[in-house]
Amino acid sequence: MTTAALVDERSTVKFATVVMFCMPLMALSASAGMTLVQLVMLIACGCYLKQGVLRFYAAQMRPLAWILAGFGGYFLISLVRLLVFRQPLQSLDGPTRILLSLTCIAFVAVFQPRIRWFWIGLCSAAVITGLHALVQRLVQGMDRAVGFTHHAITYGDLALALGVMSLGAVSELRHSRLVWLAPAGLLFGLTGSVLSESRGGWIALLLIIVVLLSFGRAVHGRRIVYGLLFMVALAALAYLVPASGVAERLALAGTEMRGYLAHADATTSVGIRLELWKASWLMFTSHPWLGVGREAFHPTLQLLAQQGLLQQSPALAFSSSHNDVLNFLATGGIVDCSFLLLMYGGPLAFFIAVLRRPNHPQRAAALAGLMLVVCFIGFGLTDVMFWLMATKVFYAMMVGVLVGFCLIPAPASRG
DSSP, X not given: OOHXXXXXXXXXXXXXXXXHHHHHHHGGGTHHHHHHHHHHHHHHHHHTIIIXXXXXXHHTHHHHHHHHXXXXXXXXXXXXXXXXXXXXXXXXXXXXXXXXXXXXXXXXXXXXXXXXXXXXXXXXXXXXXXXHHHIIIIISOOSSOOXXXXXXXHHHXXXXXXXXXXXXXXXXXXXXXXXXXXXXXXXXXXXXXXXHTOTHHHHHHHHHHHHIIIIIHHHHTTHHHHHHHHHHHHHHHHHHOGGGXXXXXXXXXXXXXXXXXXXXXXXXXXXXXXXXXHHHHHHHHHSTTTOSOTTOHHHHHHHHHHTTSSOSSGGGGOSXXXXXXXHHHHHHHHHHHHHHHHHHXXXXXXXXXXXXXXXXXXXXXXXXXXXXXXXXXXXXXXXOTTTSXXXXXXXXXXXXHHHXXXXXXXXXXXX
């Protein structure tokens, strides 16, 4: 390799490493920061299209097949819907951003940034998120931490995702002066989730514990056991300390559910969700293949109420199902929902396949990716993660980055 080529390679690695360090931190500015990072990656991949990006996708078509089918297929079906049903061009914004997130895979795999700096950026973002929550609750006196998203549920979900993904840095940082950063990321990420009082995050946390019990020890050894014990202890502490609001919120959820089942009370938080789920199922059963239309949830909700199939309640003011699967079924039918399942299932299968290879050099990245997917499946039970721009862009780009790290060859096998 010539000196000029060596300098160029080092420059691109440094550039890519800076981008990877900044990416989790830019997520703290909601979708705007992720948009900027996505644009930088897209331009970089465009500049190196012939030098390696196209060859990379051609070579990795088999392991990436289901991921490409999910993310790319969702964009294509969205384009068809736009043309056939004459939807506004704005309806293609989210699907386009998801499609462009596929460039994250090539960006990481081709430019090969140093993964340590990605972990440092990720853990730092989790710490900042938790500190922000503490300031909002203890200093500003807010009832629920809303962070950078100005939405408590979204903020709590992203804080939890950043926190549990910080566990991926345990092995990478264990021999450095930053060994404390991974547990700190977990602590502050969970703190942000608790202080947001988002109940959906606790469902995801239960799923994460199952993932760590299944794969964690094989990747990180005994250290992951301490992480699990820490998570359980913090969850128990949050439940026992009245100031956290966790016990009160969980008890309230039970009361509200009983109120809906016994008296059809759709004026509470849980009651509104259950009424929306009922409405979504009615929309799906009446339009099973294509749904009522992605922009037609709210008008159809009003129509169902006029027909006497729904009661007059605050639920009628909503524009989504507060459940990802039901929202896709209601507005897009089986066709749309199949692509949602691919956007979950494709990355899920990829990361599990990597984790089952004992000698793979990036199993920590695969474990973080698996936790990310499982988190979003859990979050999607009580919210619409693929309806909000910030959350679906975060998911798609983070999946792309972690898949890219898993596809970087081991040092001995690099050309």
